[in-house]
Amino acid sequence: MTADTDIIKIENLNIWFQMRQGFLKDVISKNLRYAKAVDGISFNIKKGEIFCLVGESGCGKTTTGKGILRLVEPTSGSIIFADDESDPIIKRLLQLAGEKSRKREGTAVVEMEGRRGIDIRKLTKAEMIYARQRIQMIFQDPYESLNPKMTIFDIIAEPLIVNKLSKNEKDKEERVIKALNEAGLRPPEFYMWRYPHQVSGGQRQRVGIAGALVLSPSLLVADEPISMLDVSIRGEILKLMLDLREKKRLSYLFITHDLSVAYVFSDRIGVMYLGRIVEMGPTEMVIKNPKHPYTQALITVVPKPDPTAKEEKIILKGERPDPTNIPNGCRFHPRCPQVLDICKKEQPLNLEVEPGHFVECHLYPGKK
Amino acid sequence: MAMLEVTDLRTYFTTLEGTVQAVDGVSFTVEEGEAMGLAGESGCGKTTAALSIMRLLPSNGYIKTGKIMFNGKNIVTLNAPKLRKTRWKEMSIIFQGAMNALNPVKRVGDQITEPIMLHENVSEAVAIKRTKELFELVGISPDRINEYPHEFSGGMRQRVMIAMALACWPKLIIADEPTTALDVMIQAQILRLLKNLQKELSLGFIMISHDLSVLAETCEKLCIMYAGKIVENGTSIHVFKNPRHPYTRGLVAAFPNIKGVKFMPEPIPGNPPNLIHPPKGCRFYERCKYKIDSCNETEPPLFEIEPGHFVACHLVQKGVI
Numbered sequence: 001m002t003a004d005t006d007i008i009k010i011e012n013l014n015i016w017f018q019m020r021q022g023f024l025k026d027v028i029s030k031n032l033r034y035a036k037a038v039d040g041i042s043f044n045i046k047k048g049e050i051f052c053l054v055g056e057s058g059c060g061k062t063t064t065g066k067g068i069l070r071l072v073e074p075t076s077g078s079i080i081f082a083d084d085e086s087d088p089i090i091k092r093l094l095q096l097a098g099e100k101s102r103k104r105e106g107t108a109v110v111e112m113e114g115r116r117g118i119d120i121r122k123l124t125k126a127e128m129i130y131a132r133q134r135i136q137m138i139f140q141d142p143y144e145s146l147n148p149k150m151t152i153f154d155i156i157a158e159p160l161i162v163n164k165l166s167k168n169e170k171d172k173e174e175r176v177i178k179a180l181n182e183a184g185l186r187p188p189e190f191y192m193w194r195y196p197h198q199v200s201g202g203q204r205q206r207v208g209i210a211g212a213l214v215l216s217p218s219l220l221v222a223d224e225p226i227s228m229l230d231v232s233i234r235g236e237i238l239k240l241m242l243d244l245r246e247k248k249r250l251s252y253l254f255i256t257h258d259l260s261v262a263y264v265f266s267d268r269i270g271v272m273y274l275g276r277i278v279e280m281g282p283t284e285m286v287i288k289n290p291k292h293p294y295t296q297a298l299i300t301v302v303p304k305p306d307p308t309a310k311e312e313k314i315i316l317k318g319e320r321p322d323p324t325n326i327p328n329g330c331r332f333h334p335r336c337p338q339v340l341d342i343c344k345k346e347q348p349l350n351l352e353v354e355p356g357h358f359v360e361c362h363l364y365p366g367k368k
Numbered sequence: 369m370a371m372l373e374v375t376d377l378r379t380y381f382t383t384l385e386g387t388v389q390a391v392d393g394v395s396f397t398v399e400e401g402e403a404m405g406l407a408g409e410s411g412c413g414k415t416t417a418a419l420s421i422m423r424l425l426p427s428n429g430y431i432k433t434g435k436i437m438f439n440g441k442n443i444v445t446l447n448a449p450k451l452r453k454t455r456w457k458e459m460s461i462i463f464q465g466a467m468n469a470l471n472p473v474k475r476v477g478d479q480i481t482e483p484i485m486l487h488e489n490v491s492e493a494v495a496i497k498r499t500k501e502l503f504e505l506v507g508i509s510p511d512r513i514n515e516y517p518h519e520f521s522g523g524m525r526q527r528v529m530i531a532m533a534l535a536c537w538p539k540l541i542i543a544d545e546p547t548t549a550l551d552v553m554i555q556a557q558i559l560r561l562l563k564n565l566q567k568e569l570s571l572g573f574i575m576i577s578h579d580l581s582v583l584a585e586t587c588e589k590l591c592i593m594y595a596g597k598i599v600e601n602g603t604s605i606h607v608f609k610n611p612r613h614p615y616t617r618g619l620v621a622a623f624p625n626i627k628g629v630k631f632m633p634e635p636i637p638g639n640p641p642n643l644i645h646p647p648k649g650c651r652f653y654e655r656c657k658y659k660i661d662s663c664n665e666t667e668p669p670l671f672e673i674e675p676g677h678f679v680a681c682h683l684v685q686k687g688v689i
Contacts, residue, residue, distance in 0.1 A: 258552075259626055303584070307585070
């Protein structure tokens with residue numbers, strides 16, 4: 001695999017949740033209402049790349065992350081995962097996915113840039129278990145995502161037991177120790193038999209990371225992994241994640257609400273608003289030369305550690321918009337400071353304003 | 369004379385494991401119309417310091433020694449009825465989680481009119497009128513006073529909390545992490561509101577946050593706390609442009625600046641010390657990268673490095689760093 005190949009490619013992904021309107025209406029009504037948490041997004045992550053989704057809460061960034069692992073079921077669209085075929089797990093997965101199954105139409109193997117990829121959405125439950133060995137998730141809150149009644153050893157060994165991966169007790173222990181070492185919990189023997197409440201917040205997040213690493217994934221979905229941590233340890237976790245990328249060629253989907261973290265950590269950024277990516281591009285381009293009015297506003301309101309900064313903040317009126325009632329035209333128009341007439345009627349197209357930098361906004365007319 | 373003058377405040381907690389010295393010899397002043405920021409990691413004692421000023425400590429906490437002079441009164445020795453008269457009317461607090469701080473089964477209007485009626489002996493009609501004014505002041509439609517907290521969004525609930533803190537026009541407001549749970553856009557709205565109110569009403573204002581960049585934008589003065597002590601104290605410009613204490617330097621370097629150069633935030637390795645048995649010398653000793661042996665022997669006093677800029681570090685005092 002060369003450096004520039006995609007490890008995952010998401011196209012036109014929709015994740016809608018049906019709204020309950022009462023029993024009879026749910027059963028007979030023809031106009032079901034949906035909360036369109038993710039509404040037609042496309043992006044790709046290259047091998048070894050850190051792609052960052054940023055946005056306010058409720059914009060659908062976490063739902064996207066969960067959708068990729070099918071922790072929530074996507075409504076439509078495709079999620080193509082294409083990893084190194086020499087990897088035995090991927091080999092097995094490709095073989096399984098190529099077979100016919102009662103549970104899907106046709107095959108789950110698709111062609112992607114001359115390589116074979118797997119459409120995650122078409123995998124059966126049993127096949128998903130294989131896929132999840134290579135796509136893992138790190139959760140936000142290390143205080144709630146770890147079972148308080150399990151020792152750190154048990155927490156990290158659980159994926160091995162679920163996936164029936166350990167040959168014997170000794171093998172299991174070795175793998176757990178390896179994962180603890182990789183996550184920087186050294187010496188592993190010191191942490192292994194403790195309970196989550198006996199270690200600090202930063203160490204707890206490392207346990208979460210070790211739990212993801214124990215299956216040696218190639219793509220990690222990290223959902224706000226540092227937002228619950230103290231500032232003095234945030235840097236440690238970010239550094240650990242960067243080290244792991246170097247050593248193991250991990251790719252990340254990094255989900256955060258904090259643009260300044262996205263700025264220093266990621267290679268590319270996608271800015272989400274109400275279920276769509278409104279701006280996407282290499283980090284420097286998006287942060288230093290934002291095009292979409294929403295991105296521009298977000299960047300001005302990020303608090304800056306500089307008391308002498310004299311910058312006019314663009315503070316948007318109103319609060320988080322409602323995904324059950326998405327405005328017509330451009331979904332950002334009710335809050336947009338530069339709104340045009342056309343914005344209220346037509347949804348803007350996705351335009352490439354400079355190489356690799358995409359914006360969905362009527363302010364930038366161009367080739368369609 | 370300063371409106372609020374805290375001198376050598378020590379607040380301890382009795383726990384099963386021993387006495388936790390959460391705040392241990394903290395001194396600062398707040399002038400009328402001045403905004404001061406109190407920053408530090410979780411567990412450094414910043415909230416405890418605020419609760420001591422309000423005398424709202426939990427039952428196992430007590431003020432061991434120290435003076436909190438507020439408008440000529442020593443808060444530490446006030447009895448309950450006098451204290452009651454001071455709270456709300458002279459100083460009030462905005463709590464962190466608006467979700468938890470509001471009573472979910474009472475209308476928000478009632479929660480604000482109640483203290484007004486109790487503290488100012490006015491009729492309900494007058495109190496309701498004032499509540500409506502307060503709502504307008506914080507940017508909520510006055511028609512919403514009869515709604516319940518769950519009908520408000522997070523940002524709006526925080527606005528209700530601010531209206532409530534202003535109910536009896538106090539001169540000092542303490543805001544404990546007022547925007548931590550909010551989105552950046554809402555955070556910007558609330559910070560602008562707080563800053564405007566503070567200027568307009570010329571309030572004394574103490575803002576507590578772990579987020580130095582939020583404090584940089586709202587406060588003129590900053591106190592950096594570490595393990596129950598103030599390690600650096602000065603204007604925001606002093607602290608950000610010329611941080612001297614190794615801990616402050618670490619904290620400042622831990623915040624990425626979106627407008628600045630792209631660099632990875634530097635971690636500060638290690639954990640804060642156990643405050644049941646705090647170290648004898650400098651409390652930052654274990655984590656300090658400049659430490660020398662003698663740092664662990666005596667506690668560094670606050671030392672004025674330039675006018676109005678104080679640092680508690682042996683090495684700075686000796687001119688080593």
